[in-house]
Amino acid sequence: MNDYASRPAAPRRTRRTLLPGLAVLGLAGALFAVRRPLAMSAPRCLAGRWHGCYDTFNGVVLMTLVALPLALLVVWALAHRRRRAGVTPAWRLSLAEVGLVHGTVPFLWLTMMPGAAPGTAPARVSLVPLRDLVTMGPLGIAGNLLVLAALGFFAPMRFTALASVPRVLALGAGCSVLVETAQYVLRLDRVSSVDDVLVNTAGAVLAALASRRWWRTTGNPASDLPRPVPAPAG
Template identity: 80%
Template sequence: MNHNASLSAPPRRARRIVLLGLAILGAASALFVLRRPLMMSAPRCMAGRWHGCLDTFNGVVLMTLVTLPLAVLVAWALARRRRAAAGTSAWRMSLAEVGMVHGTVPFVWMTMMPGGGAGIVPARVSLVPLRDLVTMGPLGIGGNLLVLAALGFFAPMRFAALASVPRLLLLGAACSVLVETAQYVLQLDRVSSVDDVLVNAAGAALAGLASRRWWRTTAQAPSERLRPAPATAG
């Protein structure tokens, strides 16, 4: 019997319970602070109306929170399906896949919301680095850091090829360039700025550092690692 494993299990389980409790407490605190702006769009969102719900920041945030239990259910179903092959990493891989989508799509959706002059005002580009940071302000910088934060946090947990800070920076920059290019092509009355790309990429890398202890360190599938090596002749 492995006494070390049996002794380490309770502290590990207690740590997970504490982290889960802190996460729930943090989410509840955020909901309490944001309850008034979120409730402004709740009637339209619950009625399934497009205007006033999915075309507003408050509505998108509200629907993201409302669909969070569904996202957890999908992650659980994926983990249950692959548990036999992936072993203990099934839940981590499934959570990473769902987290990348659920945490990134709402922010990208908000960046693609058209302004009042969409389709009328000519597309604008700002290619001078650091010039727009002054006009962003703390709220703008914080929002841009969060746009690809979920992608940076969960991607290296799922894909070993992305488990490095330089690669996360490149991933964040590439995704941000796609978003900025779409804003320009679709003439959404938004400024396609190089500073947005820089801050988005920095947000992805910083979020990735926060999940570093859970990064995948090998690209080999768990089922392949468990497979016995073929016998050699002779």
């Protein structure tokens, strides 16, 4: 009986071990592929220079990776505090909060970087769907898919109200429209394109589908708050 009862748990343990391992291998492969561009930005970033680090793609990616251990430390601290307060699930909520910020802010920073002539070049808008998609290329499409991917992945894990595909779609579309509008209003010498909105939103929805098994689908307000201490008798 014990042998049969343990069989269903074995595949689950294997999947839990395999998925993080594949994620680590994928991250290591990506870092190996971009090791030279990141190394070129390292001296300026480590010296704290704005130009050549925070205003370049390579520099922002490098600093995002450098800050990853700190982000994991924040996850641990938040989870430890929640566990002491009796909040469940402590690790999932903490990871979702930190991942939401750490995975979204750098990409939003990249989208708001000015072009060659900010403030002087006329604001440009492209409202014809799929016209700019052809000129993006594979890297451009992949980058646009990642802009709101962390938002789509972690937001349903943290907020019950966002645990549905239509709501994630609306959130992604709204955030992308705000970004494109800001590019236009600030005259950053970038094209505010409807295709960017479509691809950004698709990235958020695909990432949300990837995290669907961990969505916070049941509201439990009491679990998000510290347990009340009973008043002393008398």
